[in-house]
Amino acid sequence: MIKDKRYTLPIAEIKEETTEVRTFCFNVNLDVEAGQFIMLTDFNGGEKPFSISNYESTSDGKLLSVTIKKIGNFTSRLFEMFKGDLVSIRGAYGSSFFIPGKDNSANEEYHCLPKDFKPVLCGGGFGLPPLYLLARHLIDAGVPSSNIRVIAAGRNEEALLFEERFNMLGVSYIGAAENLNNSGHNRFLGTAAEALASFDTDFNFVYASGPDLMMKSLIPFIPNGVEYQFLFERYMKCAIGICGSCATDPSGIRICKEGPALWRTQVEKLQDFGVYKRTASGNIESFTNRLAGKK
Amino acid sequence: MEKELRTDFLGVKLSSPLVLPAGVLDISFSSMKQVSVLGAGLVTTKSLSTQARKGHEGPVVTEVEGGMLNAMGLCNPGIEAGIKEVHLLKEAAANDDELSGNCPVNMSIFATDKEDFVSIAEKADKSEADFIELNLSCPNVMDEFGVPLAASEQMVAEIISAVKNVTQKPVIAKLSPNVTNFTKIAGAATDAGADALCMINTLGPGIDIDIEMAKPVLSNITGGMSGPCVKPIALRLVYECRKAGLNIPIIGMGGITNGRDAVQMLMAGADLVGVGTAVYYRGPEVFRLINEELLSYLRRKGLDSFQSINRII
Numbered sequence: 107m108i109k110d111k112r113y114t115l116p117i118a119e120i121k122e123e124t125t126e127v128r129t130f131c132f133n134v135n136l137d138v139e140a141g142q143f144i145m146l147t148d149f150n151g152g153e154k155p156f157s158i159s160n161y162e163s164t165s166d167g168k169l170l171s172v173t174i175k176k177i178g179n180f181t182s183r184l185f186e187m188f189k190g191d192l193v194s195i196r197g198a199y200g201s202s203f204f205i206p207g208k209d210n211s212a213n214e215e216y217h218c219l220p221k222d223f224k225p226v227l228c229g230g231g232f233g234l235p236p237l238y239l240l241a242r243h244l245i246d247a248g249v250p251s252s253n254i255r256v257i258a259a260g261r262n263e264e265a266l267l268f269e270e271r272f273n274m275l276g277v278s279y280i281g282a283a284e285n286l287n288n289s290g291h292n293r294f295l296g297t298a299a300e301a302l303a304s305f306d307t308d309f310n311f312v313y314a315s316g317p318d319l320m321m322k323s324l325i326p327f328i329p330n331g332v333e334y335q336f337l338f339e340r341y342m343k344c345a346i347g348i349c350g351s352c353a354t355d356p357s358g359i360r361i362c363k364e365g366p367a368l369w370r371t372q373v374e375k376l377q378d379f380g381v382y383k384r385t386a387s388g389n390i391e392s393f394t395n396r397l398a399g400k401k
Numbered sequence: 402m403e404k405e406l407r408t409d410f411l412g413v414k415l416s417s418p419l420v421l422p423a424g425v426l427d428i429s430f431s432s433m434k435q436v437s438v439l440g441a442g443l444v445t446t447k448s449l450s451t452q453a454r455k456g457h458e459g460p461v462v463t464e465v466e467g468g469m470l471n472a473m474g475l476c477n478p479g480i481e482a483g484i485k486e487v488h489l490l491k492e493a494a495a496n497d498d499e500l501s502g503n504c505p506v507n508m509s510i511f512a513t514d515k516e517d518f519v520s521i522a523e524k525a526d527k528s529e530a531d532f533i534e535l536n537l538s539c540p541n542v543m544d545e546f547g548v549p550l551a552a553s554e555q556m557v558a559e560i561i562s563a564v565k566n567v568t569q570k571p572v573i574a575k576l577s578p579n580v581t582n583f584t585k586i587a588g589a590a591t592d593a594g595a596d597a598l599c600m601i602n603t604l605g606p607g608i609d610i611d612i613e614m615a616k617p618v619l620s621n622i623t624g625g626m627s628g629p630c631v632k633p634i635a636l637r638l639v640y641e642c643r644k645a646g647l648n649i650p651i652i653g654m655g656g657i658t659n660g661r662d663a664v665q666m667l668m669a670g671a672d673l674v675g676v677g678t679a680v681y682y683r684g685p686e687v688f689r690l691i692n693e694e695l696l697s698y699l700r701r702k703g704l705d706s707f708q709s710i711n712r713i714i
Contacts, residue, residue, distance in 0.1 A: 387453035
């Protein structure tokens with residue numbers, strides 16, 4: 107009878123990625139596509155969306171991972187938890203990334219054979235983890251790993267996540283930052299957009315995940331005719347499409363339902379992309395004010 | 402929209418009797434416009450207060466057998482921002498080929514006392530909204546505000562007449578089902594000059610418990626019940642208002658999910674029908690779908706307007 111099932115279960119594993127970023131794993135059987143997210147709560151006030159960074163079969167069954175950055179009260183509480191502590195999740199929710207050869211209902215016009223698919227996966231800071239599950243699914247679908255290039259953009263070396271994991275898949279990983287101690291192998295001194303530009307349009311699809319401004323900065327370097335999908339983040343409450351908190355302007359696209367993965371045609375119509383977000387109350391907060399507030 | 406579904410409500414022409422109630426897809430002009438395009442005859446804003454409110458911490462919703470509990474906590478951007486959204490909505494509707502400017506809006510407001518209701522209503526009066534709805538009945542902020550105002554006949558009457566004094570717009574009173582004297586309160590609201598009644602707000606409230614962690618699921622602990630399981634109660638309360646002789650226009654809602662539910666609500670005595678939680682079960686397209694289902698019922702019965710089945714039992 108209940109279609110939105112909740113799973114309250116122990117944390118199966120916690121991996122420390124950096125001092126501020128940890129991956130939490132759960133043994134749970136869900137229908138998961140790359141790009142989707144779950145809602146997670148500890149029932150102590152607060153329930154937040156987290157992108158799924160991995161979903162794999164293990165000897166203990168399915169293992170779902172979310173990679174979480176410590177940014178506020180809620181995530182600080184999670185960082186005090188241990189393996190075996192209980193949390194509650196629901197999902198997986200939202201739209202997913204395009205995988206060649208799979209059903210593609212959100213954009214039926216786009217097709218590409220796996221062997222011809224040459225994507226760039228661009229993750230800004232903490233936006234990178236969901237692209238790991240994407241890379242795995244692309245390879246499973248038959249895309250040669252040598253066709254896949256990952257740009258991990260961050261403020262500094264420490265912000266460049268998942269390098270070893272991507273390397274294990276055999277994809278090329280480039281860490282881009284404006285502040286690097288060594289600019290050696292697999293490093294690019296500059297922004298995500300500059301790293302993309304350095305590829306000289308030798309790609310036919312761009313996936314991006316990260317802050318609005320990072321994703322928006324890529325657009326001038328994506329040639330006409332090259333498709334892209336961006337993974338969006340907005341304030342979420344219900345995550346099941348009724349409250350309207352995460353709706354974008356002007357057409358009402360809900361990031362929890364039609365998103366978080368949006369196609370080029372959807373992104374081009376957004377008026378809030380890189381301009382403003384709505385807060386918990388529904389009020390508009392512009393990105394310029396957000397940046398000013400941080401200084 | 403088809404002629405069988407058109408109606409006139411408090412002097413405003415609506416393309417359909419379906420209403421988007423307060424609390425669902427109504428924070429931004431974009432969501433409300435989308436719901437209008439999909440077939441709602443009237444859209445209601447989020448309940449607006451003097452100041453912006455963040456609402457409760459999550460979880461704010463939980464699905465339960467037969468419906469849903471929610472305790473959003475009256476999050477809203479505040480009356481001034483709400484008025485701007487309505488302006489943007491009217492502007493967007495004017496530029497939309499399908500709506501061609503026809504997008505009636507009901508502005509829901511809430512306050513903790515009469516004076517506050519009056520001051521927000523004065524602002525709402527200057528907005529581009531067509532109606533003002535008084536949310537007298539949210540069950541989810543009792544820790545903060547105490548028992549909903551809609552539990553007292555006297556308070557309901559005083560607030561409605563005070564608001565009527567400061568606005569020319571039709572005033573709709575949204576009532577709580579969680580009282581023992583529902584028809585008396587509906588009668589008091591009518592006598593005080595309300596132009597229409599909207600019923601029912603969510604039922605209960607109720608509790609959902611996570612047994613693994615032995616914790617209430619909702620951060621507010623309790624939440625108002627909505628969805629298919631509340632429909633029989635909503636139908637009964639609308640029906641009882643009519644049996645008690647109330648002739649005031651009624652927006653009936655509570656668990657309306659398909660055309661058959663809408664037909665039942667009209668028969669029970671509602672003039673318009675709200676559709677909220679059904680957005681969860683059938684998506685925002687639920688408005689188009691219920692319009693089609695209602696139309697197909699009317700045609701099967703050889704009726705030329707939904708008003709032929711309105712208030713017939």
